Each structure stands twice: as structure tokens, then as C-alpha cells.
Amino acid sequence: xxxxxxxxxxxxxxxxxxxxxxxxxxxxxxxxxxxxxxxxxxxxxxxxxxxxxxxxxxxxxxxxxxxxxxxxxxxxxxxxxxxxxxxxxxxxxxxxxxxxxxxxxxxxxxxxxxxxxxxxxxxxxxxxxxxxxxxxxxxxxxxxxxxxxxxxxxxxxxxxxxxxxxxxxxxxxxxxxxxxxxxxxxxxxxxxxxxxxxxxxxxxxxxxxxxxxxxxxxxxxxxxxxxxxxxxxxxxxxxxxxxxxxxxxxxxxxxxxxxxxxxxxxxxxxxxxxxxxxxxxxxxxxxxxxxxxxxxxxxxxxxxxxxxxxxxxxxxxxxxxxxxxxxxxxxxxxxxxxxxxxxxxxxxxxxxxxxxxxxxxxxxxxxxxxxxxxxxxxxxxxxxxxxxxxxxxxxxxxxxxxxxxxxxxxxxxxxxxxxxxxxxxxxxxxxxxxxxxxxxxxxxxxxxxxxx
Amino acid sequence: xxxxxxxxxxxxxxxxxxxxxxxxxxxxxxxxxxxxxxxxxxxxxxxxxxxxxxxxxxxxxxxxxxxxxxxxxxxxxxxxxxxxxxxxxxxxxxxxxxxxxxxxxxxxxxxxxxx
Numbered sequence: 001x002x003x004x005x006x007x008x009x010x011x012x013x014x015x016x017x018x019x020x021x022x023x024x025x026x027x028x029x030x031x032x033x034x035x036x037x038x039x040x041x042x043x044x045x046x047x048x049x050x051x052x053x054x055x056x057x058x059x060x061x062x063x064x065x066x067x068x069x070x071x072x073x074x075x076x077x078x079x080x081x082x083x084x085x086x087x088x089x090x091x092x093x094x095x096x097x098x099x100x101x102x103x104x105x106x107x108x109x110x111x112x113x114x115x116x117x118x119x120x121x122x123x124x125x126x127x128x129x130x131x132x133x134x135x136x137x138x139x140x141x142x143x144x145x146x147x148x149x150x151x152x153x154x155x156x157x158x159x160x161x162x163x164x165x166x167x168x169x170x171x172x173x174x175x176x177x178x179x180x181x182x183x184x185x186x187x188x189x190x191x192x193x194x195x196x197x198x199x200x201x202x203x204x205x206x207x208x209x210x211x212x213x214x215x216x217x218x219x220x221x222x223x224x225x226x227x228x229x230x231x232x233x234x235x236x237x238x239x240x241x242x243x244x245x246x247x248x249x250x251x252x253x254x255x256x257x258x259x260x261x262x263x264x265x266x267x268x269x270x271x272x273x274x275x276x277x278x279x280x281x282x283x284x285x286x287x288x289x290x291x292x293x294x295x296x297x298x299x300x301x302x303x304x305x306x307x308x309x310x311x312x313x314x315x316x317x318x319x320x321x322x323x324x325x326x327x328x329x330x331x332x333x334x335x336x337x338x339x340x341x342x343x344x345x346x347x348x349x350x351x352x353x354x355x356x357x358x359x360x361x362x363x364x365x366x367x368x369x370x371x372x373x374x375x376x377x378x379x380x381x382x383x384x385x386x387x388x389x390x391x392x393x394x395x396x397x398x399x400x401x402x403x404x405x406x407x408x409x410x411x412x413x414x415x416x417x418x419x420x421x422x423x424x425x426x427x428x429x430x431x432x433x434x435x436x437x438x439x440x441x442x443x444x445x446x447x448x449x450x451x452x
Numbered sequence: 453x454x455x456x457x458x459x460x461x462x463x464x465x466x467x468x469x470x471x472x473x474x475x476x477x478x479x480x481x482x483x484x485x486x487x488x489x490x491x492x493x494x495x496x497x498x499x500x501x502x503x504x505x506x507x508x509x510x511x512x513x514x515x516x517x518x519x520x521x522x523x524x525x526x527x528x529x530x531x532x533x534x535x536x537x538x539x540x541x542x543x544x545x546x547x548x549x550x551x552x553x554x555x556x557x558x559x560x561x562x563x564x565x566x567x
Contacts, residue, residue: 153454162525
């Protein structure tokens, strides 16, 4: 009988791979000398993801179709829910997602920021939302606005890099004002840029302050902040007879290819994590145990709590869990749903793991069975995927609390979008802030004191 | 740096909560100093239950480097909850942390330099 032996060939290939990629890897300079190989390898894997999307985009469509599609994406109002797969086609959408990911990684590299959990989450969130709302043009005014605030305060931009990436939640505000009103040309572009700049400028102080509203139990804190800013700005615009009509442009065309591509990537992430674990200081079992025992409350950087290998495995696993949820609910892989899945994957480095997320998904599924919405609708499915913003509630207070949070979240998220008219892409983060701030003090108050 | 004093007060708040909640201490002596260079705090705990695992966690968490990239955004979360420790936040807001446990006395010293 053949016996299984450790594959030293694989180990050797990995070492060679490390040496090869080190020469050209974009993160080579930001890693301290003598740092563990796992940081380098993980950073390389996360860089590879947008590159794969970019290449896939050029492969699945002709260059002309990609350019035309990109133009259609850039000139769309982009408010919730504008599925870029329906607007620009698969090629242009994948190119847009790849480019947005590379812009985010490039910004981090320029600022010499290491890819720790929060930044992995930010990069994957930008990539995910580049399927329905963020594009290579509309993210810039927000980033420039945050940079202006940093300059105004006299602090380095790297202190607010995370806010600038997550802050692109308000990118549709730029697109809407540039391409979704009765105005056009230079006045519209100037107004759009000014509002984007303003939104970015006021984000950092508000984002930090809003954390106290939910005490870190809503992982998408900038979603909550973006919701407040979006509601404020849209209310002012509405008072000048400005209308934001609800939109639902969704694609059902690319379900199977996207399922195959993304789930293959998730399996590769697990494989990469497993290979990397052989080179990590901490054992995989120990790192996974530490991640799974974390509540996920902000801030839970899993690259520090566990290690990069366990994070890659958790990311792949959460991707598969999220995909299974979509399939079980009877949904299709369209732009918003892919965005939801990729955001879950990103936050598997910063707060989410199966133990604190599945009960939230179960709560949303239970709510969908009992409430008025169609269980297989995109709105319900993304409420589940993004509803895992409340994972820390399950992590801290148990599975029943998680189910309750998911159940409540489904109702709240369907009622808050009207406030900001869809310009805040992280609508679930906005809703999650309300759910967490409502439930956490109640659960805390009703919990019996432990007798000593 | 803006809110420098308030950030350090949050660090003290979090560590004090940690000593009294996680280590179940009834008395913690806290000394706080502030000069042109840095804020310094020393916590001395002579009672409480300090098991090896909790001490190892404390050491592991506080040995992380200061991280201004996250500090400016997340600092307001420190010291907010009674039953959840935010030692990662403490570490990212401090330049140096020393932990000593001998003869049943736990001493924690943290330094936060002015940037």
C-alpha cells in the first residue's frame, strides 16, 4: 500500500517561488528584512487576485468590448443597484474590478503599508464593489477628499489610508451627480467632484466617532458613517428638487462562469494557505483555533491573532460558505452578489469566520422565510452576505444572538436605503450600525451576571 | 498629534479594565507621568488571579508595534467595554510596553511618545 509522505518537492517549489517573486513582487520593499516568508507569500497571493481578474477580463471579451463596457460603467450613475455585469459586460467588469484592486494595492504600496487584516479587507471590499458601484474614475474624489483632510490635519495620509479605501462607499455620489442628473458637461463634473471631495474630507473624523455608536459590533463602520453622510447630503439635494430614483439593473447572464471562477479561486486560497502553513511559525491548528475563538469585534486582525496561512484558509472557506448560501437561497451570481461574497472573503481577514457568521446567515434565511420578501431575490441574499457585518454579535453573545441579529437586519436594511438614495454602497453597514446599537445594549442588559 | 492626551487616557482605561476584569484584581496602583517626550503609565497589581495563559496573551498582544495607520481611526474603541479586551488597540497606541510578573506582583509599564 502506498504511504503518504510529506511532499518536499512542493516545499522546494514554494521556496523557489518565494525567491522568484521576491525580485519583482510589488510588496518587496515594504516587508521588513528577515520577516517571515508567510507575509511575503500572502501579500503575493492578494496581489495576484486582481491581476487574475484583470487578465480574465481581457480574455473573455474583445478589447473594443472591454473599452466600450468600461465607458458604459464609468458613465453610469452607479447608485444601488447598478450591476456592472449588466451595464458593461463581463470583460469590462472584471477589468474594472482588477484595476480598482490594483489601484488600492498601489496606494498601500506607495504609502508603505503592510497588508494586515484591515487592509486585506479594504482591498477585497473595493474589488467586490467594483462589480456594482465603484469604478476606476468615481473612487478618486473620495480618496482625494480623505487625503485633503490628512493634509489639513498635518498627519500622513497613511494614517487615513484605511478610511480612504473603505470611504469609496460613497463613490456613487460622484457618478450620480456627474451622470445621473439633468445637468451635464463641466458643471455636472465639477459638482460631482466637489461633493465627492467634501464627502471624503468629512469621512475620517465622523468614521472614528461613529465607532462609539455600535462599540465595534458593526464591522462595516464606514458603511454606517457613509449612510449618515449620504443621508445628510441627499436630504440637502432633495430639498432643491433633486430626485434619486430607485434602480435595480441586474444581470443573470454570467451566473455559471462566475460561480466556477470564484469558487476555483477560493479553493486555490485554501490550497495556498495550507502550503504556507508549512512555513509558518505558529501551527495551523493553533492559528485557526485562535481565529475561531475571536469574537470578531473591531478590531480583530486575524493576521495578527492567527497568521497569514490561517487567514488565507479562512478567506477561502468563507468564500465557499458565502457561495453555498447563495446557491441554497436560489440566487444567481450577479454583480451585487459577487460583491457581497468578495466582501465576506476580505473580512475573513478582519473579523469574520464560520463560527460567528453562519448564525447571521441563518437568521437572514429564517427571516426571508417568514417575511414579505422573495427568498431568492438579490436584495435578500445580499442582506445575508453583507449582514455578516454583525458577526461580532454572534461571536460575543452566542449563536442565538447571531440569529436574532440576522433576523432583525433583514428588515432594517430594507428600510434605510431610502434615506441616502443608494449613494452609500455599504447600505448593510448602515443598517448594521442600527441593529448593533439596538441589540447589543439590550443583550448586555438582559444577560445574567456571573456569580463569583 | 490630535487627541493625544485622550488617546493615552483610553490606553489607561483599557489596561485598568483588563487588570480588574481579566485578572480580577481588587487593587491596582496606577502612576501616570507626562513630559515633553512621552506619556508613561505604570500599573502595579498585587492581588488577582494571573494564570500563565492570560499572562502570555498579555505579553503577546502588547509586544506588537505602534501602528499609527490604524490608531487614528480606531482609538475611540479602547476602554469602551467591560467584558472585552482591546489589547491590540493598546499596543497600536503605545511605543513600548514592559510586563513583569514576579512574587505575585504584576507590573505593566507603557510608554506613548508624542509624534
